[in-house]
Amino acid sequence: MNFLYPGFLFALTAVAIPVLIHLFNFRKYTKVYFSNVQFLKEVKEQGASREKLRNLLLLFTRILAIVFLVLAFARPYWSSGKKMDPAAQTLVLIYVDNSYSMEAVNKDGSLLDEAKRKVREVVKSYGPNDRFQLLTNDFEGKHQRQVRGEELLQLLDEVKISPVHRGLPQVMNRLDAHRDLNSNRFIYLISDFQESFTGSKAVGFSDPGEQITLVKLQANKMPNIAADSVWFLSAVHKPGDAEKLVVKLRNYTEEPASGIAVKLTIDYTQKAVHNLNIPANGTVNDTIAFRGLGQGWHRGLVSVKDYPVVFDDYLNFTFKVEASRSVLNIKGDPGERHIDALYASDSYFKVTDMPESNIRYSDLGEYDVIVLNGLKSPSSGLSQQLRLYVSQGGTVVVFPDLDGNQTQYSAFLSELSLPRVSGLHAEQLNVSAIDLKHEVFREVFEHIPSSIDLPKVNRYFGFAELQKNVQQNLMTLPPNQLFFAQFGLGAGKIYLCATSINIKDSNLPQHPVFVPLMYKVAFGSAKKQPLYYTIGNNDLLESEQISLGTNQSLRLVADHFEAIPELRQANGKSLIYIADQVRKPGFYELKKADSVMGVYAFNEDRRESDGRYTEDTKLKELFPTQKIELYHSGKDVLTLEGTPKNNRTDLWKLCLVLCAVFLAVEVLLIRFFNNTKNIQKT
Known part of the structure; x- marks a missing residue:
């Protein structure tokens, strides 16, 4: 006592x-x-x-x-429980879940309104001199200070549903940061405790003896169909080309859903409407085809009709149609025409020839793909410039000259973090394997015959082995020798071929696989920007490299919204840091002066769509070292005024x-x- x-x-x-x-x-x-x-x-x-x-x-x-x-x-x-300091100030930390799931209703109204009533009961059970601190999913600055009960109730009235999703570990870390050694702390968590919120791992806490009161709110079961995600089958978008968009819908209810209408609009123009059947607690993927897009940024919207949970019925996305892709062909033999002829058949590619004897290093960064076509004596200066180019996101394809100096080639390849030449082999071989699962060959073949015809080689370089985790063989020679492989360097890629592009050394330039191989390599050089971002999860936006002059700044603009983000440079691309300024779903333009540098789509977190809740026993297991008081609003008739406000009995x-x-x-x-x-x- x-x-x-x-x-x-x-x-x-x-x-x-x-x-x-x-x-x-x-x-x-x-x-x-x-x-x-x-x-x-x-x-x-x-x-x-x-x-x-x-x-x-x-x-x-x-x-x-x-x-x-x-x-x-x-x-x-x-x-x-934990021994309290009788002379210390009482500090009450209250977390109110204001995520989209708290829009659900029960017999007492919405869960957020019920949560606010519980907070008022908590405040009423404490004294007038006790201090309080409120926490919501928004992690707002105004909630970082301690206030008296009257002011906390004023802050509580301002709490509204937020699109930001937080996990229980994030919330507990935030509460743990508000540690005051001169106060007796009491913690209340008021939420519906969705499984997506609590997770399955135990939550660590710096004070194992601290009591935590969990107030679990229960909503009525409601059906919900969500537009879960979208992605394109093609990595590159060409003007006027056919596009295929895959839409994924998810059913979060125990019963199958039939006749769900999904609508696709591009630039506010309807492109397609499909009716889908979705199994209970299942998903369905639907491929929507459309075409006729011009150059520039495009805004897409996938929507379904579902009630009463509507926040996940809309999915925004953006993408850019490029006018062309630029290819630089650095040739050791000025008369070699295979690369020029290959890309000349498609106006989407713009090929520039540059002789090995007159390489303009300052222009390398202007090209999407650089092909090293049979260089006689590659220099260390070129390797240094190419290394910088690739590390910043560029793509390089190396076709060696088999008659070149092997020692010089080995040094050149080594500076690019590629395997060194081990020797020249003059023997007729067939390519023994092709990796059809690699992104370069994905969706190239509609049907794969049992005995596929692969390129033949007469002369080729042998290479010393590198670590397998940095090398991906697209095609190999027996016994498992490199023929055409991909290597990563920084943010870019380097493709290395074991033979030259000369027809005397192999039939690769005339083989049917050569065209899709080089086309997909060029397509893969495109800077892939995410189709959309999630509010509260993504603070960094990606963009092609942006340079700002003196007194210039970027602006992120939408309807009734404007913010000045922070610009960061990394590996040949720009990162736009927006912190937590974006709070509404929709489309946002990134502008430099009056020029649009990019268009970005934001959506609500789909984890709030899952209506499964954590069971009481599992909920207590998440706090193995704390004393937990759990009150269920649907079962317990006791109000918080009757609960112990601390761990002592007066x-x-x-x-x-x-x-x-x-x-x-x-x-x-x-x-x-x-x-x-x-x-x-x-």
């Missing part, structure tokens, strides 16, 4: 007063003379024993009455009751425990 005000215990010295009264009876006796006391002797002895018992009982009742009165002022309490009221009881016993003893008797004279 502990005392809130132990200084009052000095008043226990007051018990000496009834003791002194008992030891020194100050009542004066009078002498009464009797002629014969023989008949009074027995009565006198009986009266003395009764009076002695009566006086002892009075002494004990008076002592106990004083003791319990003093204890009541000292405020005793039992500690049932005893001062009991002490007052016991003090009153012993005073009443004293009165009864004086009134009814009387030793006076009438004596009959004889």
Whole structure:
């Protein structure tokens, strides 16, 4: 047992007063003379024993009455958990889940409204001098300070549904950061505790003895169909070309959904409407084809009709149609025409020839793909420039000159983090394997025959092996030798071929696989920007490299919205840091002055669509080191006013009751425990 005000215990010295009264009876006796006391002797002895018992009982009742009165002022309490500092300030941390799932309703209205009522009950159960701090999914700056109860209720009225999704570990880390060693902390978590919110891993906390009160809100079960995600089958978007978009819909209910209409609009023009059937708790993918897009940025929207959960019925996305892709062909032999002829068949590719003897290093960054076509003597200066180019996101394809200096080629390749040449082999071989799962060959073949015709080679370089995790073989020679492989370097890619592009060395330039191989390599050089971002999860936007002049800045603009993001440069691309400024779904333009540098789409977090909730037993298991009090709004009739607001049990009221009881016993003893008797004279 502990005392809130132990200084009052000095008043226990007051018990000496009834003791002194008992030891020194100050009542004066009078002498009464009797002629014969023989008949009074027995009565006198009986009266003395009764009076002695009566006086002892009075002494004990008076002592106990004083003791319990003093204890009541000292405020005793039992500690049932972490020991609290009685002189410290009380700090109450309250987390209110204001995610989209809290829009759900039950018999008492929306879950967010019920959460606010619970917060008011919590505030009412504490004293006027106690401090409070509110936390929501928004992690707003105005919630970073401690306030009194009245001000907290004002902040509570401003809380609205937010598109930001937070996990339980994030919330607990945020609460743990508000640690005040001079305060007694009490934590309340008020949420519906979705599985997507709680997760399945135990939550660590710096103070294992701290009590946490969980208030679980329960919503009515509601059907929900969500537009889950979208992606394109083709990596590059060409003007006027056919596009195929895959739309993924998810059913979060226990019953199958039929006839769900999904609509696709591009630039606010409807492109397609499909009706789909979705199994219970399942997904379905639908491919939507459209064409006729011009150059520039395009805004897409996939929508379904679903009620009452509507926030996930719309999915925004953006993409850019490039006018062309530029290819630089650095040739060792000016008469070589295979690369020029290959890309000349498609106006989408713009090929520039540059002789090995006159390479303009300053122009390398202007091209999407650089082909090294049979260089006679590649220099270290070229390797350094190419290394910088690739690390910033460029793509290089190397076709060596088999008659070149092997030592010089080995040094050149080594500086590009490629395998060194081990020797020249002059033997006729067929390519033994092709990796059809690689993105270069994906969707190239509609049907794969059992005996596929692969390129033949007459001469080729052998290479020393590199670490397998940095090398991806697209085609190999027996026994598992490199023929055409991809290597990563920084943000870019390097493709290395074991033979030259000369028809005397192999039939690769004339083989049917050569065209899709080089086309897909060029397509893969495109800077892939995400189709959309998620509010609250993505703070960095990607863009092609942007350079700002003096007194220039970027602006992120939408309807009734404008923000100035921070620009960061990394590996040949620009990263736009927006922090938490975007709070609404939709389309946002990135502008430099009046020029549009990019268009970005934002959507709400789809994790809020899952209506599965964590069971009570599993919820407690998430806090293995804390004392957890769990209150279920749908089952528990007790309100938070009746819950223990801390981990101690106050005893001062009991002490007052016991003090009153012993005073009443004293009165009864004086009134009814009387030793006076009438004596009959004889």
